[in-house]
Amino acid sequence: MTDRYAVFGHPVAHSRSPQIHAAFGSQEGITVDYRAIDAAPGQFEDALEAFAADGGVGANVTLPHKEAAFALCTTLTARARRAGSVNTLLRKGERWHGDTTDGIGLVRDLTDRHGLDLRGRRVLLLGAGGSARSVAPALLDAGILELVVVNRTPERADELIDAMGEPGRALSRYWDDLRELGDFELIINATSAGRDRDAEFKLPLSLVNSLTAAVDLNYGEAAIAFLAWARAAECRNVIDGLGMLVEQAAESFQQWHEVRPQTDAVYQTLRTGAASLSDGA
Ligand code: NDP
Numbered sequence: 001m002t003d004r005y006a007v008f009g010h011p012v013a014h015s016r017s018p019q020i021h022a023a024f025g026s027q028e029g030i031t032v033d034y035r036a037i038d039a040a041p042g043q044f045e046d047a048l049e050a051f052a053a054d055g056g057v058g059a060n061v062t063l064p065h066k067e068a069a070f071a072l073c074t075t076l077t078a079r080a081r082r083a084g085s086v087n088t089l090l091r092k093g094e095r096w097h098g099d100t101t102d103g104i105g106l107v108r109d110l111t112d113r114h115g116l117d118l119r120g121r122r123v124l125l126l127g128a129g130g131s132a133r134s135v136a137p138a139l140l141d142a143g144i145l146e147l148v149v150v151n152r153t154p155e156r157a158d159e160l161i162d163a164m165g166e167p168g169r170a171l172s173r174y175w176d177d178l179r180e181l182g183d184f185e186l187i188i189n190a191t192s193a194g195r196d197r198d199a200e201f202k203l204p205l206s207l208v209n210s211l212t213a214a215v216d217l218n219y220g221e222a223a224i225a226f227l228a229w230a231r232a233a234e235c236r237n238v239i240d241g242l243g244m245l246v247e248q249a250a251e252s253f254q255q256w257h258e259v260r261p262q263t264d265a266v267y268q269t270l271r272t273g274a275a276s277l278s279d280g281a
Pocket of ligand 1: 063102126127128129130131132151152153156190191192193195217218219222241242244245246248
């Protein structure tokens with residue numbers, strides 16, 4: 001039986017992952033059977049079971065299944081356990097092993113592609129969903145000075161911070177208190193607020209200093225509102241989530257095929273068509 005790979009999500013038709021993994025495969029001389037599989041909430045486990053029975057050995061998982069994927073794994077990487085969320089599944093015998101590659105994907109994009117030194121930076125993380133939970137430990141591991149998490153639902157920011165287990169270095173604050181938080185060298189939008197066509201980011205300018213890099217995990221239309229704010233605030237670097245998308249995919253590819261693909265050519269191809277991209281792994 002041919003080894004099969006897939007991305008599960010709902011919706012998932014817009015996903016760039018099949019294109020990215022096919023490009024990595026042709027670069028490495030590996031024929032990759034990677035498809036997008038739409039599974040509605042409640043159908044994910046059955047769809048994954050059918051996939052495994054049909055030769056499925058590796059899968060990416062995107063909205064809204066990352067927590068369900070976490071729950072069904074028999075083994076997990078330390079970073080997936082800390083994040084409470086899984087975006088990469090690897091079949092081991094009759095069971096699934098889970099990892100989360102979003103955080104390391106973001107760090108690789110910021111450091112290797114954009115040349116940012118994350119060490120010593122005060123970081124503001126907006127959002128406390130699945131991607132924020134993957135990104136937070138990766139940033140702490142990358143040597144940032146302090147992580148402040150702000151979320152619309154404050155309890156989720158508190159939970160994220162509790163899961164980090166670094167009380168002195170990682171803390172949660174209320175969205176309404178943004179004006180009182182001082183300035184940051186890195187501001188990350190890990191919310192999905194920009195998916196609303198009428199979205200506007202009205203963040204205080206006091207958050208920005210002369211070094212601030214503003215990063216949106218979203219790309220395409222969903223990133224327009226936050227990146228517009230960042231440009232108006234004259235942030236030094238303004239970065240969308242396209243590079244992270246390619247880097248998290250490379251990390252998954254490496255785990256499945258035991259070879260690390262080059263990401264720059266794939267990134268450039270996606271960047272050329274970025275204006276027309278809709279967001280989502
Ligand atoms: P989740 O659904 O898990 O979390 C959504 C987050 O956005 C929550 O913190 C939620 O707050 C917040 N939010 C939603 N609407 C609003 C709003 N109107 N105002 C303020 N906050 C809001 O999603 P993920 O964490 O998985 O993903 C977040 C975004 O990042 C998505 O748009 C996704 O496409 C993108 N992403 C990009 C990746 C890449 O590779 N580039 C990888 C992963 C994600 P609350 O808790 O209050 O509901």
